Amino acid sequence: xKKVLIATLLLFVLMGLNVKAYTKTGHPDVSEIVFKDKGxxxxxxxxSELDKAYTATGKRCFWGWKHHYMNIYCKADxxxxxxxxxxxxxxxxxxxxYSLKETDYIERSVKTVGSISGTFxxxxxxxxxxxxxxYRREVTKKTTETTVEDSAFSVVLKPYTRLxxxxxxxxxxxxxxxxxxxxxxxxxxxxxxxxxxxxTYYEIYEEEL
Amino acid sequence: xxxxxxxxxxxAISGIIVVFIMMRAKMPSTVxxxxxxxxxxxxxxxxxxxxxxFEIFADTKKSFxxxxxxxxxxxxxxxxxxxxxxxxxxxxLASDEIIINKKRYHLFYFTFKIDFYPxxxxxxxxxxxxxxxxxxxDAMIQINIGSFSYYKFTSFVTAFLSVxxxxxxxxxxxxxxxxxxxxxxxxxxxECDLIITEIIPLDLNVAFSSSDRILSIDLNYRFDDExxxxxxxxxxxxxxxxxxxxYRLAAGExxxxxxxxxxxxxxxxxxxxxxxxxxxGGNAYQLIYDDFTFFNTRELSHKTLEALVLYxxxxx
Numbered sequence: 001x002k003k004v005l006i007a008t009l010l011l012f013v014l015m016g017l018n019v020k021a022y023t024k025t026g027h028p029d030v031s032e033i034v035f036k037d038k039g040x041x042x043x044x045x046x047x048s049e050l051d052k053a054y055t056a057t058g059k060r061c062f063w064g065w066k067h068h069y070m071n072i073y074c075k076a077d078x079x080x081x082x083x084x085x086x087x088x089x090x091x092x093x094x095x096x097x098y099s100l101k102e103t104d105y106i107e108r109s110v111k112t113v114g115s116i117s118g119t120f121x122x123x124x125x126x127x128x129x130x131x132x133x134x135y136r137r138e139v140t141k142k143t144t145e146t147t148v149e150d151s152a153f154s155v156v157l158k159p160y161t162r163l164x165x166x167x168x169x170x171x172x173x174x175x176x177x178x179x180x181x182x183x184x185x186x187x188x189x190x191x192x193x194x195x196x197x198x199x200t201y202y203e204i205y206e207e208e209l
Numbered sequence: 210x211x212x213x214x215x216x217x218x219x220x221a222i223s224g225i226i227v228v229f230i231m232m233r234a235k236m237p238s239t240v241x242x243x244x245x246x247x248x249x250x251x252x253x254x255x256x257x258x259x260x261x262x263f264e265i266f267a268d269t270k271k272s273f274x275x276x277x278x279x280x281x282x283x284x285x286x287x288x289x290x291x292x293x294x295x296x297x298x299x300x301x302l303a304s305d306e307i308i309i310n311k312k313r314y315h316l317f318y319f320t321f322k323i324d325f326y327p328x329x330x331x332x333x334x335x336x337x338x339x340x341x342x343x344x345x346x347d348a349m350i351q352i353n354i355g356s357f358s359y360y361k362f363t364s365f366v367t368a369f370l371s372v373x374x375x376x377x378x379x380x381x382x383x384x385x386x387x388x389x390x391x392x393x394x395x396x397x398x399x400e401c402d403l404i405i406t407e408i409i410p411l412d413l414n415v416a417f418s419s420s421d422r423i424l425s426i427d428l429n430y431r432f433d434d435e436x437x438x439x440x441x442x443x444x445x446x447x448x449x450x451x452x453x454x455x456y457r458l459a460a461g462e463x464x465x466x467x468x469x470x471x472x473x474x475x476x477x478x479x480x481x482x483x484x485x486x487x488x489x490g491g492n493a494y495q496l497i498y499d500d501f502t503f504f505n506t507r508e509l510s511h512k513t514l515e516a517l518v519l520y521x522x523x524x525x
Contacts, residue, residue, distance in 0.1 A: 204375045
């Protein structure tokens, strides 16, 4: 029995099985999303909803991609995450210097399902550019792929207290399905979703142990 | 076989032509730059290094402005010509492109170290701050970045009073997401009464409206709730009036205040430090909290972008 277990584990390792944490959103780095008005995450869509979306991509083409968007820039709350929690169990105050870099947390989370996986992430940027042009909102957004220091502070943690640094924010959710044709033959199809974190709010609070 | 050689030759010639064209591609003759004016501030201890990052849009990636190695001098100056020297540490190009007045702009992050090391407590406030960058080629760019408030202190904390909570309320005023109020949790760590006599924000554009403060220990609110919803009456962000903050904090007591802000000049403000003045047993003390980032946004309002001042320079 042990041999079978070891062999199975070895097989998983050899197959490069990627075990990721389960989250309610289907995005490993986004713990929870609550839509402000309307919107639905890919993980909550039924098979029939996805089938309808694939049908909505329209007639096959000779060559290239066909997309159908289910949600475009749907406003949502990105439910908090504790960036750090420090506990002082001593009888002396402790000074904490903290700096958070923008690169320490995500700005965009991309999920792809189906045969488009692996190659589609680059396509998302093109889709986003196209949508930004077509769906002119009151605001546009920038990415911050930089190592610029984002937030730094010093704080004194009192004896027998816990200090929590918490982050929450606003996100835009866009998802859809895509099909890829070569010489009129369907080569790839799948669903995708990207979540852009557009505003982050920081809070710091102290709790007694 | 001949066809194969012909094809390879054509491919090689095409490749050479492409490389030649790319090498010959000229830099644009002008470069237009801009930035969104913001309320920049920095609070730190004497002896600490400080840095500041400005977001600068440029209509081309190929220009002298992004050449950090060619920068000879940088400073922030006010209209009277007083200067604060800066030293470039990095110029980074963000991947996204921003449309301003139907033209494509690239976003650069210019990070500078503040090249000034005071030995004593110091403050420097520039209402209308001009960022000047001089280059080796005698080129120079000058951009109004908004305001800059810089404070250096000898020490921050005192043992008698401590800050146990910080949370910002963010509202959109004239298309600009900015701090509308700040929640500050305070605790009296002494065994006698402590009197808070003043809370002063460390940014030249704002003042706390102490008369509009509310006790917020049991107040549940979202970060982006409208301030009027929490106050229960209409609220004007300008102009600041005179309001005095007085509160007696009993021994060991904890209290949270949500204190609205008033703006002298409306510039986006996302981080803020403050001074709390208080007395214990008739002696006056100060608690200084360094600049805390309450929020960050990647949203850029079209209204703001369309109103930007564009600066065009010859591309050296």
